[in-house]
Amino acid sequence: MSRSSRRIQPWRDTAIPRRPLLWLAAALLFTLPPMFGNLASWVPFLFLLALAMKFWMEPKGYRLRSTILKLILAALTLGAIFLSYDTLKGIEPWVSLLAILVSLKILEAHTAREFQVMVMMAWVLCLCGFLISQDLAIAFCLFVAFALLIAALVQFHRGSSPGAFWLPLATTFKLLAQAAPLVVLLFLMFPRINISFLFRIGDPHPAMTGFSDRLSPGGIAALGTSTAIAFRAEFPDRRTGPTGPMYWRGLVMWHCEGMEWRAPYSPTSNSDSSHGYPASDKAVRQRITIAPHGARWMFALDRPFGISSGTKLARGNYLYSVQPIRKARRYEVVSSTEPIGRELDAYERREALQLPASISPAVRELAASLAAHDSEPRATVTRALQFFRTQGFHYSLSPGEYNKNDLEEFLFHRRTGFCEHYAASFATLMRLAGIPARVVVGYLGGEYNDLGGFFLVRQADTHAWCEVWIPENGWTRIDPTTAVAPDRASQDLSSFLAGRVASGEMATGRSSFVTQLARLALVNQIKSLWEALNYQWDTRVLGFDADVQDVLLTSLGLTNSGPLPLVMQVLIVIAALLIIYAGWMQLRTRPRADRIQALYERFCQKLARIGVQRDPCEGPSDFAKRAAQSLPNESERVRQITGRYIALRYAPGSDVSSLHKFAREVNAFTAHRQ
Amino acid sequence: MKAGRFPLLYPTAGFAALLFVLGAMWYAASSQNSPAVYLLLFGLTAVFLVSIPHTLLNLADVTIAPESAKPAFAGEEVSLPVEIMNCSRATRRGIELFLPGRGHERKHVDYIAAGKAARVTLRFPAEQRGEHRIGTFRLTSIYPLGFVRVLKRFTSSQTYMVYPKPSGDPRLPVHRARSPHSRPQTELAEGDDFAGVRAYVSGESQRHIDWRAVARGQPLMTKQFAAEAEGSVHLDFSALRFHGVEEGLSQLALWVIEAERVRRPYSLRLPNTEIAPAVGEAHFHRCLRALSLFSAREAA
Numbered sequence: 001m002s003r004s005s006r007r008i009q010p011w012r013d014t015a016i017p018r019r020p021l022l023w024l025a026a027a028l029l030f031t032l033p034p035m036f037g038n039l040a041s042w043v044p045f046l047f048l049l050a051l052a053m054k055f056w057m058e059p060k061g062y063r064l065r066s067t068i069l070k071l072i073l074a075a076l077t078l079g080a081i082f083l084s085y086d087t088l089k090g091i092e093p094w095v096s097l098l099a100i101l102v103s104l105k106i107l108e109a110h111t112a113r114e115f116q117v118m119v120m121m122a123w124v125l126c127l128c129g130f131l132i133s134q135d136l137a138i139a140f141c142l143f144v145a146f147a148l149l150i151a152a153l154v155q156f157h158r159g160s161s162p163g164a165f166w167l168p169l170a171t172t173f174k175l176l177a178q179a180a181p182l183v184v185l186l187f188l189m190f191p192r193i194n195i196s197f198l199f200r201i202g203d204p205h206p207a208m209t210g211f212s213d214r215l216s217p218g219g220i221a222a223l224g225t226s227t228a229i230a231f232r233a234e235f236p237d238r239r240t241g242p243t244g245p246m247y248w249r250g251l252v253m254w255h256c257e258g259m260e261w262r263a264p265y266s267p268t269s270n271s272d273s274s275h276g277y278p279a280s281d282k283a284v285r286q287r288i289t290i291a292p293h294g295a296r297w298m299f300a301l302d303r304p305f306g307i308s309s310g311t312k313l314a315r316g317n318y319l320y321s322v323q324p325i326r327k328a329r330r331y332e333v334v335s336s337t338e339p340i341g342r343e344l345d346a347y348e349r350r351e352a353l354q355l356p357a358s359i360s361p362a363v364r365e366l367a368a369s370l371a372a373h374d375s376e377p378r379a380t381v382t383r384a385l386q387f388f389r390t391q392g393f394h395y396s397l398s399p400g401e402y403n404k405n406d407l408e409e410f411l412f413h414r415r416t417g418f419c420e421h422y423a424a425s426f427a428t429l430m431r432l433a434g435i436p437a438r439v440v441v442g443y444l445g446g447e448y449n450d451l452g453g454f455f456l457v458r459q460a461d462t463h464a465w466c467e468v469w470i471p472e473n474g475w476t477r478i479d480p481t482t483a484v485a486p487d488r489a490s491q492d493l494s495s496f497l498a499g500r501v502a503s504g505e506m507a508t509g510r511s512s513f514v515t516q517l518a519r520l521a522l523v524n525q526i527k528s529l530w531e532a533l534n535y536q537w538d539t540r541v542l543g544f545d546a547d548v549q550d551v552l553l554t555s556l557g558l559t560n561s562g563p564l565p566l567v568m569q570v571l572i573v574i575a576a577l578l579i580i581y582a583g584w585m586q587l588r589t590r591p592r593a594d595r596i597q598a599l600y601e602r603f604c605q606k607l608a609r610i611g612v613q614r615d616p617c618e619g620p621s622d623f624a625k626r627a628a629q630s631l632p633n634e635s636e637r638v639r640q641i642t643g644r645y646i647a648l649r650y651a652p653g654s655d656v657s658s659l660h661k662f663a664r665e666v667n668a669f670t671a672h673r674q
Numbered sequence: 675m676k677a678g679r680f681p682l683l684y685p686t687a688g689f690a691a692l693l694f695v696l697g698a699m700w701y702a703a704s705s706q707n708s709p710a711v712y713l714l715l716f717g718l719t720a721v722f723l724v725s726i727p728h729t730l731l732n733l734a735d736v737t738i739a740p741e742s743a744k745p746a747f748a749g750e751e752v753s754l755p756v757e758i759m760n761c762s763r764a765t766r767r768g769i770e771l772f773l774p775g776r777g778h779e780r781k782h783v784d785y786i787a788a789g790k791a792a793r794v795t796l797r798f799p800a801e802q803r804g805e806h807r808i809g810t811f812r813l814t815s816i817y818p819l820g821f822v823r824v825l826k827r828f829t830s831s832q833t834y835m836v837y838p839k840p841s842g843d844p845r846l847p848v849h850r851a852r853s854p855h856s857r858p859q860t861e862l863a864e865g866d867d868f869a870g871v872r873a874y875v876s877g878e879s880q881r882h883i884d885w886r887a888v889a890r891g892q893p894l895m896t897k898q899f900a901a902e903a904e905g906s907v908h909l910d911f912s913a914l915r916f917h918g919v920e921e922g923l924s925q926l927a928l929w930v931i932e933a934e935r936v937r938r939p940y941s942l943r944l945p946n947t948e949i950a951p952a953v954g955e956a957h958f959h960r961c962l963r964a965l966s967l968f969s970a971r972e973a974a
Contacts, residue, residue: 116820120691126714127699134710146714150721150819157768157817159784171818175724182720187713194704544709574723582727589764589788591735 016058016115019164023152024115025051027122028102030145034129034138035099040084043096050103057107064107073104095128115156119149134227136530136537147172178581182574189553189570191563192546210293210459211441213263215253217402217410220441221418224397226459227538230443231290231299232547234454242284242337247302247465247477248457250442252316256431257356259424260404261439267296267314282337289330289547296321299442299457301335302477308332315348316438317475330547344436344469352436352469359432360408367432377435377470381478384429388422388483391415395422395485419481419488423464426480436469440477444488447539454551456543596659599666600645606669607631607638620646634669641665681733682825683726689821692722725819732815733826735762736769736786740808743834745875745959745966746800747927752834754796754808760786768817773798773809800836803923803966808832837962842925844932846907871895872955875931882935896935906939906951909961911968919970927965934958944968 028051035044057063064070077100085093102121109118122145129142151172158168210230211220235242253261284301298311298319307313308331314320319333344352370383394416402410402421410417410425417425423439430437444463446455465479481488558566604614604623612627624642628635644662696718703711736758743754754773760766765787772780777798786792811828871884874894884895909929914922926942933940934953941951942961947968949961 116688117691120695123695123718124698127695127702127711130708130710130714131702131706134708139710142714143717146717153820154818157820159768159782161765161767161785175721175728175818178724179717179720182723183713183716186716186720187709190716192704192707192712195701541713542709545707578723578727581724582731585727585731586734589731589734589762591761591763591789 015061016109016112017156017159018058020115020152020156021054021058023148023155023168024118024122025055027145027148027152028106028125030141030148031122031125031129033141034133035095038132039092039096039099040081042080042084043099047099047103050106054106063110064104070104070108074101077101077104091128091131095132098124098128112156116153119153122149134542136534139537147176150175181577185570185573187544188549189558189566191553191566192549193563194546209291210295211250211462213251213253213265213295215261215420215424215439215441215464216404217259217406217421217424218399218418220420220462220464221397221399223459223462224418227542228459229291229543230293230457230459230461231288232454232456233289233299233301233446234287234551235284236287236332237285242301246445246455247440247463247479248299248443248446249302249304249318249440250299251297251440252314252318252467253439253441254316254351254354256354256424256428257404258359258407258428259402259410259421261424261427263441264315267312267318267320269312269314284335284337285332286335287330287332290325292326292329294324294326296324298325298331298333300333302337302440302442304333304335316440318440344474349436349469352438353431353434355428355431358405359428363407363411363429364432366411367429370429371433371435377468380433380435381430381468381470384426384433385478385480385483388426388480393417393422393484395419395481395488420464422480422484423466426478427466427468430466430468438467438475440465440467447535454548456539596645596648596662599663600649603641603645603666603669606666637665637669641669681730682827683730683822684825686816686820686823688816688819692718692821722819722821726822728818729816729822729824732766732817733769733813733824736760736766736813736826738771738811738813738828740811740830740832742832743808745835745837745962747837748800748803748839750800751797752800752836754798754834755793756781756796756811757791757793758783758786758813759791760788763788766815766817768815770814771796772812772814774812775809803836803838803920805833805835805967808834835963835966837966838920838923838927840924840928840931842921842928844928846929846932846936846938847909847913871897875958906941907933908941908943908951909933910943911945912943919968923965923968927962930958930961930965 028047032044032047035047064073077097081093081096081100082088084096087093098121102118102125105114105118105121109115126142126145126149129138129145132138151168154171154175155164155168161167209228211223231248233248251263253263255262255264286301288299290298298321300319303317304313304319305317307319310322311319311331311333312322321329366387370387371380392415395418396416397418399416399418399421400414402414402417407425407428410421411429420441427437427439441462441464443457443461444465445461446457448455463481465477465481467475467477470476553566558569600620607627608614610631612630614623618626620642624638627638631638641662644658644665648659648662696715699711699715699718702708703715739757739759741755741757743752746752756771758769758771765785767785769783769786769792770780771783771794772778773796776796779797781794781796783792783794808830811830813826813828814823816823871887872895874883874896882896884892884897887895907929909926911922911926914925930940930942934957937953939951939953940961942949942964944964947964949957949964
């Protein structure tokens with residue numbers, strides 16, 4: 001064992017070591033992106049300023065000392081946050097407050113102990129980042145920050161060991177790589193035990209999300225970028241969804257105000273629910289997990305008829321809940337793919353033909369021209385769709401502002417709109433043409449999640465379409481949007497828009513440079529890779545919530561005996577993994593046994609078994625002499641083995657072959673008592 | 675050196691903070707039903723769990739070898755050099771060594787490369803005279819993340835000496851009765867003739883340290899001066915006019931130091947020990963050792 005001089009430090013708690021502080025600062029920088037754009041803009045800037053100040057203050061030994069100053073700063077912060085947000089409720093003010101408190105802590109900290117507190121606070125900042133945004137790019141930054149924090153801790157405990165960058169990173173990667181299987185196991189299997197009922201912060205009644213009972217121009221387009229989950233649907237009787245586009249019926253609007261439509265304030269139950277069960281090949285059973293949206297409507301494929309308890313079927317054939325939906329709920333419903341009901345009573349007819357007074361003459365003229373040639377409703381519908389198809393209408397997520405009387409503006413001048421513009425104007429035109437019509441709001445499409453075997457429908461998939469009364473057919477679905485954008489019905493909105501942008505048909509408010517850039521092959525490849533990653537992140541990670549986990553665990557047959565045995569099983573697997581890791585690391589770092597010594601000891605043991613004990617302080621050659629005397633038959637071999645041992649042990653330049661010979665001789669050596 | 679059978683593992687203060695953070699994450703994840711936050715929660719949990727075997731094995735095949743501690747006078751500091759050896763094939767980091775119950779000093783070694791050793795010196799106050807067992811060393815480490823601490827205990831049967839605290843009258847005793855042939859001696863605090871140097875014993879007056887030698891980088895040495903007056907000094911415990919045993923031992927220790935410094939042969943007589951007059955380092959330590967091991971009950 002050679003001795004080398006090591007740097008030995010006295011107990012260090014007078015300053016934050018510089019190297020770990022650098023790692024920590026890098027990690028804190030990566031927690032910033034979610035703050036920009038989501039919090040009041042002064043918060044991240046103050047945070048950056050504090051970080052920069054720290055690097056100026058630390059070498060000089062300055063720090064925030066005065067308690068009074070700290071209290072004043074904290075109070076000022078609280079005031080500023082209140083002024084920025086007008087409230088202290090909700091996530092953003094609290095995250096802002098935390099970010100500022102972390103900044104103050106950075107300015108104040110000056111000991112090694114506080115360094116660890118700062119790392120913990122930075123982890124909480126990562127958590128806050130996820131509460132603000134779960135975008136893949138943000139998530140990427142936050143996981144980088146997460147890894148850098150581990151590197152900071154590793155560097156902190158390494159002290160003055162050589163290697164300031166790659167070696168701590170290597171240790172961090174080793175830890176992360178070993179942790180990865182555990183994360184997957186915990187994420188998939190560990191029951192999502194809800195502890196939020198223990199103490200509740202904030203409003204127990206979340207605000208309404210998704211569409212409202214009023215269809216105003218631009219209302220659905222505003223949801224076009226929302227990745228929030230509306231509901232999930234499984235089809236228990238079949239592997240995938242039904243063929244053809246999936247129209248998820250949400251709410252039926254009867255009241256027309258031109259470009260704006262409204263649902264009845266209180267839904268009335270469907271009096272017309274006496275029709276029989278449809279043929280089994282036309283019935284689709286769905287199991288739907290709905291996210292809380294605060295309102296009472298529920299979703300099902302067009303058109304629902306079999307209902308579960310706690311729900312009703314409203315006039316217009318849509319589902320609504322007896323209670324507002326304030327927490328996630330799962331229900332089963334059966335839908336028929338063919339129209340139901342062949343009668344239109346007088347009340348409904350009157351309702352379905354109601355029109356506002358303020359319709360401009362030009363629009364009335366258009367409607368009259370659509371209906372003029374004959375009184376066949378189908379022909380009128382076809383002509384109206386033809387009008388949309390041929391008159392240069394554009395489908396756009398940002399169609400500009402319209403108000404409810406801008407029907408003429410939309411139909412004759414701007415001709416750019418999103419689904420709600422088309423649905424509202426089409427239905428109004430139909431009513432003007434004397435055909436009973438109504439608007440249906442719901443969702444169109446959904447992305448299939450092969451992990452959970454369900455369709456995920458997001459708020460971005462919100463869609464509006466029309467139903468018109470055709471006497472021999474009943475209420476018939478007409479989607480005027482497909483006349484303008486034929487692909488929309490076969491895809492979910494995001495992939496539809498992505499396709500449009502890539503082919504250059506639609507500019508989403510970007511500069512022409514960006515559009516040109518988007519045409520470059522490499523950029524496109526990177527973009528599609530990113531989109532694919534995004535899709536995986538959305539479906540595999542963000543889509544894997546407690547309900548999906550429940551589905552997975554049930555399909556694996558692991559939920560039979562409650563969460564506790566499952567927790568135990570997961571813990572046992574984890575313990576086994578940790579033991580494997582420990583064993584592997586121990587094997588790799590264990591000192592190499594001295595093979596020559598071990599062989600010689602074995603030789604001595606063999607001799608001891610026949611009565612020739614080696615004295616601990618007896619040299620090998622002395623022992624060999626004594627052994628040869630007491631074992632005259634074996635004296636030659638004893639001498640030979642001992643000679644080889646001494647040569648291997650003490651002579652310079654002994655080679656491998658003589659070690660093998662030595663091993664063979666020792667193994668072959670057998671002596672008998674004489 | 676033989677270690678305790680199993681290394682112990684226990685949580686640190688950082689673990690409590692981690693639990694708090696994990697609790698916050700769990701709460702946020704379950705109240706928001708947010709898989710992303712669950713991912714973060716499980717990520718942190720998994721990294722913590724994986725760090726446990728890393729910490730546990732950070733002391734595997736690390737052993738210590740205490741060297742012999744130099745004797746110290748009571749009230750001074752014992753310094754105990756300890757060699758920490760890393761017999762494994764990996765670099766071991768963040769190792770701390772301390773002796774519980776003996777001062778609060780923890781020696782921190784940032785790293786020991788594979789197959790190398792580090793030498794630390796534990797210092798702790800020498801309190802009572804006598805021979806003391808070193809006891810149990812504790813070797814700990816919290817590397818890499820600091821959430822758990824691994825503890826290995828090494829019990830040592832090694833001992834160290836604490837000599838009585840030298841105090842009292844520095845003038846050497848005069849023995850008229852015992853040396854009738856010699857003239858009454860004048861008090862000699864020190865001689866004038868330089869007689870050489872010897873190793874410095876902690877607790878001695880620093881006035882006689884050969885500082886020039888220290889400046890040349892040599893260890894602490896005490897300059898010795900031959901006294902003019904000849905004849906040996908008889909240090910007799912029973913002749914002391916003290917009431918307390920400890921006081922007497924302290925006075926004798928001081929005289930031993932003084933006599934050694936002026937290179938006058940001295941003999942020591944305790945109720946159950948008698949050391950013949952001599953001078954020199956071995957004699958010096960022999961006398962002080964006898965003083966520290968002196969037990970009044972045994973003597974009586």
